[in-house]
Amino acid sequence: MAVVSWPCLTINLRRTLVTQHSPKQLSLPVYLPDDETFDSYYPASGNDELIKTLQNSAQQSIDNSLYLFGPEKSGRTHLLHAACAQANDSDRRALYIPLGIHASISTALFDDLESMQLICIDDVDAIAGHPVWEEALFHLYNRIAEQDDCQLIVSASASPQEADFVLPDLVSRMQWGLIYQLQPMEDHEKLAALQRRAAMRGLQLPDDVGRFLLTRMARDLRTLFDVLDKLDKASMVHQRKLTIPFIKEMLRL
Incomplete structure (x- = not known):
């Protein structure tokens, strides 16, 4: 996962606060x-x-x-x-x-x-x-x-x-x-979010494949996105599309 070096947010962040008394x-x-921005959030x-x-x-x-x-x-x-x-x-x-x-x-x-x-x-x-x-x-x-x-x-x-x-x-x-x-997502919203995430990676996620992931994996988006990231890498290595047989093979389901 990439790490962004924003001005106030980095690994082992060193933050200096200057007060009237002394810097801390x-x-x-x-x-x-x-x-993880508002543009990539699926409400x-x-x-x-x-x-x-x-x-x-x-x-x-x-x-x-x-x-x-x-x-x-x-x-x-x-x-x-x-x-x-x-x-x-x-x-x-x-x-x-x-x-x-x-x-x-x-x-x-x-x-x-x-x-x-x-x-x-x-x-x-x-x-x-x-x-x-x-x-x-x-x-x-x-x-x-x-x-x-x-x-x-x-x-x-x-x-x-x-x-x-x-x-x-x-x-x-x-x-x-x-x-x-925070209101929970319905299954059809999770499917749409998965397909949008896949499209951002140049992947096509058919409805049946997306529904298969929803029924076989943990149903929160963070876990589903992590699984999709793994499948993205596997599809590039094996030069294969995201199909149910391929997912079963890669995830050992």
């Missing part, structure tokens, strides 16, 4: 794929308002905070990556933080983040039940609320009330802003 350097081991019906709001939020602060929730592998991470990419295209300072790795980083990462223009925090419910992290995030929410041009977007697998946070004030802050539930 923090290392964040994160990489972002260069193909399910019912998510149009959410996508438009995220695009607007990436270009300007519209409500200080936005809370997005949906099941694992539902596309939440793709959307946060896309927001950061669009913010960078608009020359806005952006940062992506995956809190699934909170055990290997420090709450000091939140210090002075309000100087950024877009902050995307993924899997925020990973810190639910960790008082030190919850308090640090609570204070970040308060600092951001005092800024004129700082947008916070967080993602989780459940709503603020259902995410098992132990700090009531943090849940209250999360409810201050916009809250969206």
